[in-house]
Amino acid sequence: MNDFLHKLPTFVGNHLALCALFVIILLALLVMEFSRLLRKYKELTPGGLTLLINRENPLLVDLSARADFEKMHVPGARHVLPSQFDPEHKDLARARDLPVVVMDKDGRGSDKAAQRLVKAGFTKVYTLGGGVLAWQQAQLPLAKGSK
Known part of the structure; x- marks a missing residue:
């Protein structure tokens, strides 16, 4: 686990577009689930x-x-x-x-x-x-x- 955390900044730096896409998809999923939980039906x-x-x-x-x-x-x-x-x-x-x-x-x-x-x-x-x-x-x- 410790090795993973040390290599993560290098990975993010080398794959910036991929990481940005992952964050966007994750946020979209969270927003969809949150809105589903708040709807009144x-x-x-x-x-x-x-x-x-x-x-x-x-x-x-x-x-x-x-x-x-x-x-x-x-x-x-x-x-x-x-x-x-x-x-x-x-x-x-x-x-x-x-x-x-x-x-x-x-x-x-x-x-x-x-x-x-x-x-x-x-x-x-x-x-x-x-x-x-x-x-x-x-x-x-x-x-x-x-x-």
């Missing part, structure tokens, strides 16, 4: 969503494209187009104190919707990490069709 795994469904009967909102929703969706999920998603809508506003889980096909677009729900005063907001594809990969039951 949580990401669920398919198993975590199953537990939430069994314990608290959450409102499931699927923001997938209509064709993707009709091919497969989590049973009980309600389809809403992302362009029509409005946290202030009267039906959604009634669920302000219920757990709300936002999902889409692959889990990439649900973060913005979750942030909008939190901003609108929803207290229990979740996203499904990996979306409906993660649900399918976990070999959990899927529904088909528009309902």
Whole structure:
């Protein structure tokens, strides 16, 4: 260990660009993790969503494209187009104190919707990490069709 510490300044001097890149990547990872910990919604795994469904009967909102929703969706999920998603809508506003889980096909677009729900005063907001594809990969039951 002592030998490593003596050679470190020489290594850094010889590989300045490499060390700077390492520090930048490390800082980016730390910022991402810190912001993930501070956000006011949580990401669920398919198993975590199953537990939430069994314990608290959450409102499931699927923001997938209509064709993707009709091919497969989590049973009980309600389809809403992302362009029509409005946290202030009267039906959604009634669920302000219920757990709300936002999902889409692959889990990439649900973060913005979750942030909008939190901003609108929803207290229990979740996203499904990996979306409906993660649900399918976990070999959990899927529904088909528009309902």
